[in-house]
Amino acid sequence: MSGKADPRAAGEGTTSRTRLDRGRGALGPALELVHTGRAPTRAVLTAELGVTRATAGAVAAELEALGLIRVDARPGAAAGSQGRPSHRLSVAEDGPVALAAQVHADGFRAALVGLGGRIVATAPGCEVVDADPAKVLGSVVETGAQLLRETGRRCVGAGLAVPSAVAEPDGLALNPLHLAWPAGAPVREIFAQQVRAAGIEGPAFAANDVNLAALAEHRHGAGRGARDLLCVATGHRGVGGALVLDGRLHTGSSGLALEVGHLTVNPAGRPCYCGSHGCLDVETDPLAFLTAAGREPGPEVSLLQQSYDLIREHYADPAVRAATETLIDRLGLGLAGLVNILNPDRVVLGGLHRALLDADPERLRAVVADRSLWGQSGGVPILPCGLDHNSLVGAAELAWQPVLDDPLGVPA
Structure with a gap:
């Protein structure tokens, strides 16, 4: 040889x-x-x-x-x-994961999310959110670190979703009103410090929860394939909006674009935190729904869950049906204005807004069509969000982005 x-x-x-x-x-x-x-x-x-x-x-x-x-x-x-x-x-089902976390008015949730937007493991946190963001984010990261220890997965980084506008480039939570955190809290810096202290590898990010929901829906959910996607959602308190343009999240010059919660839909309505009256933020969120239905919010479960249960189990009650129709009409008025301004090719709704759409889709679509030029030219698809934990998945997308940009930099 x-x-x-x-x-x-x-x-x-x-x-x-x-x-x-x-x-x-x-x-x-x-x-x-x-x-x-x-x-x-x-x-x-x-x-x-x-x-x-x-x-x-x-x-x-x-x-x-x-x-x-x-x-x-x-x-x-x-x-x-x-x-x-x-x-x-x-x-790869057994591949690396991103640590994702979401903080809201009724607690927090941590998860490990793999490629493809697949949630590998998740754990809920406390139901009372402390007024000190460092204390809350420390608990969030410890919960996530425990998930990493239990699964033994490699971690590419961490992402955090918060119910506040997050100003760039410093990552400041400008209006975390429903969390009792100080305005301008440096949530990204605090989160990054906690991630490093826990020995978790990779960069740390933070952004508005509805922005991240839109990103997740565009990549993995009901918004996949849309060019210009509008997402509007209400979670536990307040209303948020986000826009994906040509596949990229539109955040404006400093991360504050699409504060849709402060569109006026009922001039004689409730006072809003912004100083106006009748904004989407206080007219179409779970508290507004429970109030319109004549229900006293209870402390047992979240306002969002109470609203879900009311629509699912008591929709035949005339007061509940009337409250649903009232909120649908207000939401439709706000969506029509957004559609006229933004001309999206798809709208997805999350949280309580998804439940309102499911309850009476024809009514909501009719309100939007009657009040918008899009309606007169054929209408814009209005769909429910497709992911159950889209803000968590979107938070993970922040951590996955450096790997998508350069896969050779994935931790060994």
Whole structure:
């Protein structure tokens, strides 16, 4: 047997390395395509990236070697199909995770979220939120750290969703009114300090909860495929909005865009924290619904859960139905104004607003159509959010973004 190297083998190795070198710039775009479900096979990946089949194969193999995706080289053929089926691509179920956390007026929740927006583990926190953000965020991070210890997963970073406008570039929570936190609390810095103190690897981020819900819905939920997506939601208190334009979250010059809660929908209505009257924030949130239905809010469960239960279990009650219709009309008026200004190609509603849409979709769509130019030209789709914990998934997207930008930087 000759001791000389086979020149064909050497050539194949060189060619393989050349393909991978050419494809390194495509690693991030390729991972994002798999992450968002837009490239379920290698054939689709090849077409989306505009590269050769061999280069797409090298890119997929590298992402698999990094523990980020799985490549099924022998998938079963669909019934009636001809030819060899393309390799199937999916996120790695046992891959790294991001630590995600959400704080709201009735407590917090921590979760571990993998690629694809898949929640791997989750844990609720306290039901009373302390007025000291450092104390609350310390508990949040400790809960997340415990999940990481229990699962043994690699962590790429951490993201936090808060019910407040978060000003850029400093990450200040400007109006955490329902948390009793001081205005301008440096939540991103505090969260990052707690993450480092817990020994959790990766960068830490913080943003408004509805902005993050919109991001998650656009990548993994009811907003997937939309070009200009408007998201409006009410959680435990207040109303928020967010806009995704051409696939990117629109936050304005300093992170404060789309404060839709302060659109006036009832000039003779309740006083709002902003100084006006009858804003969406105080006319279409759970407290407004319970008040309109003549129900005294109880301390047992959250205002949001009380509202859900009322609609689901007592919708036949005339007072509950009337309250639902009143809030639908106010919400529809606000949505019509937003549609006239923003001209989105899709609207998704979350929290109590999703429940209002489910209760009487035709009424809400009719109000928007009657008050907007879009309605006169065919209407804009109004859909319920598709993810149960979209703000958590969106918080994880913040931590996953550096990996999507540069998969080679994923922690070993």
